Amino acid sequence: MTEKRRQRLPRQVREQQIIDVAVQVFSKRGYHAASVDEIAELAGISKPMVYLYLESKEGLFIACLRREAERLVAAFQGAAEGVLTPELRLRAGLRAFFSFVSEHRDGWVVLHRHAAELSEAIAAESAQARRAVMAEVTALVRTGIEENGGPARLGDEDAEFVAHAIVGAADALTDWMAEHPAESPEGMTRRLMNMIWVGMRNVLGGETWTPPPPPPGASAAEG
16 A cells, blocks of 8 residues: 555544554553654554654654543543442442553553653643543542432542542552453452442441550550
């Protein structure tokens, strides 16, 4: 197929083809070791054509980062639709997250491992992607608080705290997931639900943790 014939594809389709390949290459090699020449060759186009569509290597990486972040946010949003209880919405959100990591491992590596260590523009895009994910999880937690109707007096700060705890735990567990490839997204979800939902359910019901009294004879520092 000639270069002229390749250019007949709509711009959006061509860009997505380039990004598909770039995500794989950036994930495998990292930003600095990845070359636009290799991306162009694997995409079946010329190097100047990559620059024509994405302007620069940095612009190409940002396009990869943005698309994968949008896919992850869309997965969260789709999972929560039509789910009626806070418990099941949390389960659906976690399952969507672990499914994304399992099905789009290259995209997750680009989002999670490489972006924050690069240029100011890439780091800013990475931070925006994280804020978008955090906003979805915070909204999920806030809705659970509002719908609970129990004696708990929890507010926006509590919702943000819980969301950061959930996202931090899920992020960290992707490494464990990679080391245990037989573990399914559903299995990961169940494991994490066992760790966090019982506590969340009790807090929503008005229960809070307080330090136990020190044993007899213990010093104040030990208690």
